[in-house]
Amino acid sequence: MRKIFDFHGGIHPPENKHQSTQGGIESIALPKELIIPLNQHVGAAADPVVETGQHVLKGQLIAEAHGFVSANIHAPTSGHIRAIELRTANHASGMAVLSIVLEPDGEDRWIELESCDQPETLDAQAIIAKVRAAGLAGMGGAGFPTSVKLGGKDIQTLILNAAECEPYITADDILLRHYAAEVLAGAQLLARVFPRLESILIGIEDNKPEAIASLEHALAAQPNTGNTLAIEIVVVPTKYPSGGEKQLIQLLTGKEVPSGKIPAAIGIVMQNVATARAAWRAVRYGEPLISRITTVVGKALKKQGNIEVLIGTPIAHVLSERGFRETESERVVVGGPMMGWAIEDTLAPVVKATNCLLLPSKEELPAAPPEQACIRCGLCAEACPAELLPQQLYWYARAEDQEKLRAYNIFDCIECGACSYVCPSSIPLVQYYRAAKGTIRQAEKDKRKSDQARLRFEARQERIAKAEAEKEAKRLERKKAAEEAKRKLAEKQAAEKSASAYSATESAKDSTKDSAKKDAGEPDMKAIKSEMVKEALAAAAAKKSAQQDDSSEAEKELKRLQRGLSSAESRLERARATLLKNQEEGADATRLDTLAARVKEAEQKVNDARKKLEAAQ
C-alpha cells in the first residue's frame, strides 16, 4: 500500500456531487451554430485552414496549431463554415476572440479517420504526433496542449488526475464509471512516451466509490502483456484542493514542485483522466478532440447531469436544452464553485477545458456578503494549500506593494479560493491576488519594453553622435588638408618669390619689363581671389539679412501656407476618392468608417490651412 502524504491546509466545502451522478452520460440536440475559438488555452492561437462558406466534415481539421504550444482544431460536426470572426470567449474577461463559426448540416457525417489497430507497436514520436494531430489539450480545467507535456525527457512518474476535488463537478467521475478501460489504455499509451518511466499512478478522491470500483474492475480485466508497467490506483482522502496538480503530486509522492517550475522538473507528468481517454481514442481510432463530458448542474436548471457536449456549443444552447430558469439565477459559472469564472454572455462556447457549467439558484450559492475589515484571524493561512500568508498578501495587494507581494511569494498562489472560502470577513481575497499578479506581470512587461526602448534610444544617440563625430573628423581633415594646401601654396609662392627676387637681382637691369609683368601678375591673382571671397561673403550676408528680413520671411511663410493648403486639398481629394471607391466596392463598415473619419480629418486640415493662410494674409 502506497503511503499517502498530506498537504497543508485545504477545506471541506459541501460536495454537491450527487445531483449530477444520477443519470449517465446524456446528449443534447445539435445547436444552430458552433463557435470554435481558435485559442482555447495558454499559448498561440491556431491558424484557420478553412474559408467562409466551405463545407467541412465532422473531424476535419479546420485550424492548424501555430507553433509549439498550440493545438489543432477540428470540426465538431459536419456543416458549413459561416464566418471566422470575433466572438465572445469563454473567459472571465468576457472579451471577444477570433472564432470559427460552423453551421451544422445535421448529417453529422465523419471524415475518414485513420485508425491504428496495434497502437502498442507505435513508438514515442508516433504517439506524440498522433496526440498532437488530434488537437488534444488538458481537459481538467487549464487546457494546456497535451503534446507539449509529453515531450519531457526524464520522467519517472506519470500521474493521472481523477481527484476532481471541486464541488459539483462529476465529469471525470462519470467518465471513469463508463470508460475506465479506455482511460487505463490511454495511461499505458502515454506511459510508452517516457522511456524512463517507473510508475503510473491514478489519484482519486475517496468520495467516488463507483469510479474506483470501475477502475479496479477494468484494471483486473486489463490483459497483462508483461512488458507494461503496472497501474496503481491511489485513493486519497477528500479534501479540496487535492486535485490541484501540485497538491496531488504532494499527496501521492510527498514531493513538491519547486516554485516557478513545472512537475517535469522533478520527473513527474500529470494528465487528466479525460485527456488520457482522449489520447487513447486519438491513437486507436484517429478521433480528434471534438467533444467532451461536461457536468451541467445547479438548482436553476430543470435537469442536472453530465452531457457529452460538442466543443463550440454555445452555453446558451446547453442551458436551454436543460431548462435553465433565468429568473432564479444571478450568475452562470464555467467550472466549479471554487475556481470557475462567471460569464456575462451565455453565447460563449463550451471549449476543450470546460468540465462544468454551474447554474446555482440565488439561495444555493448566494452572493458574497459585503466585505468587512480583515481582523487577521489567520483562518486563511490555515486553509492555504501553498502555505502562504494570505492575510499579508491581502494587505500588500491593497497597498499595491509589489516588492512585498513577491517577498511573500504571491506567484506561488494557485488561486484555489480556499482562503476566500473560509474568510470570516468575506473578503474576495482571490480577486485581490489576481489583480496584484496581473499588475505585477503588466509592470514587468512594461519594464521590459521600457528597457528595450532605453537601449534603442541610447543606441540611436550613440549612432548619431558617432555620425556627428565622423562628420566633424572629416571636416577637420578637410580643413587640415586645406591648410596644408595653403601652406604649400605659400611656400611655393615664397620659393618663387625668392627665386624671382634672385633672378630679379640677377637680371635687374636687363629685364625690368619682365619682372614688372610678373609683379603685376601676382597681385592680379590675389585681387581676383579676394574679390571672390568678398562676393561670397556678401552673398552670405545678403542671405542672412534676407532671412532676418521680416517682409521676405512673411512672404515665405505665405508660400509655405499656400503649399500646405494645396497639399491638404489634394489629400482631401484623395481621401474622398478612396472613400468613394470603397463605397462602390462595398467594403465593410469599419473600413468605411475609418475612411469617412479620414475625410473629415482632411476637411478639418484644409479648413485649418485656409484659416491660417487668411490670417497670414
Added chain:
Amino acid sequence: MSLMRPSSPHTHSASSISSTSSVMRTVVLATLPGLIALTHFFGVGSILNLLLAIIFCLGFETLALKLRKKPVLFYLGDYSALVTAILLALAVPPYAPWWLIATGSFFAIVVAKHLYGGLGFNPFNPAMVGYVVLLISFPVEMTQWRIPAIEGLGYLPLLDSLNAIFAGAHLDGFTSATPLDAIKHNQGLTVEDLYATHSAFQSAKIAGTGWEWVNIGFLVGGLYLLYQKVFTWHAPVGMLAALFILPVFFYDGGSSASAGSPFFHLFSGATMLGAFFIITDPVTSATSTLGRLIYGAAIGALVFIIRVWGNYPDAVAFAVLLMNFAAPFIDYYTVPRTYGHERAQSALRKEDEH
C-alpha cells in the same frame, strides 16, 4: 437577466464561525464563566462595569463612525466594540467609578482603534490601551480590588455599589491586597506561611481566594473558543508555558524570597483572561502560527518579569502592548516556508537576493 461577474470562489464557508461578527459573538459568550466567577467572588461590580463599558464603548464607536462618515450599523454589526468593552470591563476592578470606565472606553475605542483607522488597522489592543492609560493615570482607583465575598464580608449592597460607582464613595474598608500584591510585598515569610496567614489566600489552594476560580472560569471559556476554532492554540500555549516554566527557576523552594509557584502564576491576576482573550486578538498579534507561539511566549516571559521585578503587581496589559510593538518584527522572521520553496524566507528579503 443581469448576470454578475464576481471572481471565484463562488461559495463561502457556512460553518459555525462563518463571519467576523459571529466570531466576536462566540468570544462574548466565552467570557461568561469568568464573569460568573468574578461576580460570585467580587459582587455585582463586574456586571455594573460591564454595563457601563458597553454603553460607553458603543457610544464612542457610534460617534467615531459618524465622524468618519462610515455606515454605523454595518460596522457596529461586527461586534468588535462590544468585545473591547467586555475585555476592558473585566480588567478594571469592580466598583470602579463610572468616569474611569468612560475614560478607558474613550482611549480604547477612539484613540487606540479609530485614530489608527478602525478595526483591523489598530496596532495595539484597544482594551489594553484603555486599561494601561487608566492604570498609569489613576493607580489608586485601578488597584482597589474588593475583598472576595468568601472571606465573610458578604456582597456589597447594590445601593452602596451604585454609590461607589457614581458618587465616588470610598470603599477603603472593603478593599484588600490581591494575591499578587501579597507575594510581591512579602517580607520574611515562607510561601507556606504566607498562604496560611495572609487574607488573600484564605481558603485558597493555589493562587488566592477567588482569583483561582476567576482564572479557571476564563480557562474554561478559552478552551471553548479553542474548541470552536476561533483561534489556534499557539499564542495561549506559548504564554502559559512561559509563565509556567519561568517560575520553576525562581520558586526558590518556597522561601521568603520566592517569586511564587508556577501554578500560582498560572492562576492569579489576569493570566487566563490574557492568555485566551487578549493575546489571541488576531489584529494585534503576530501572523503565522510560529510567530504566534513566539509572541505568546514572549508575553508570558514579560508578564513574569514585570510581576516579579517591576513596579506593578500585574503585567498582562504592559506585556501585551510591548509585544504588539514587536509583532510586525516577529512577522518578518517567521514567514512559513511556502510550497515549492527550499526554506522559509524572511519577508525582509530584497528583490535581488533570490
Added chain:
Amino acid sequence: MIDILLQHPFISALVALGLLAGTFGAVLGFASVKFKVEGDPLVDQIDELLPQTQCGQCGHPGCRPYAQGIVNGEAINKCPPGGQATINALADLLDVEAPSLDEEHGQEDIKKVAFIREDECIGCTKCIQACPVDAILGAAKQMHTVIAAECTGCDLCVEPCPVDCIDMIPVESTLSDWHWELPNPAQIIATDRQNQEESQAA
C-alpha cells in the same frame, strides 16, 4: 602623567573626549569603507522609473535628460506617458509628496502605437529621423513601416510627416494581457441602506 590628569579634571576631560572622538571617528571611518553602498547614482534610478517613451513631452530630449533634470531639482510631474503611477514611484524614490500630473505637459492617455498608412507613404524618411527609438523601417522613396513592438507611442513621428499618413492607434488588449482589477470599493464598502434593504428582504 596620571597625576596631572587626576589633578586637572579639565585636562582629563579633554583627553577622555579626545580619545572617544578618535575611537569613534576611526570606527565610523572604517564602517564607511567597509559598508560602502554601491548604489546606482540617482539619475540611473530615476531613469529606471521613467517610461522610456523618449517623447519629449517633459521638455527634454528624452527620458534620461529629464532624469538628470529631476536630479537638478525639476518637478517630477512632467511625464504624461508615465502618468500618476510614475509620479508615485518617483515620489516614493525621492521621498517627497506625490503631486498630480502637470497638465501643461499633456494628459495621461491610453497606450498607443504609431501606424503608417502604407499606401499613402511617399518615402520621405522624415518620420524615421524623428523616431527616438529607431522603430520605423524604410528608406528614401521606399515605403516606411512601424515596428509596433518597438514603438513607444511617443507621437514624435506624426508631426513631421508631410502627407499625414501616420495614425496613433490604441494598443488593443488581448486575452493574455487581461487581468482582474482590484475589487471595486463602491461594490464592497457596505452601507447601512443596503443592509436595511437586505434585512427587510429577509
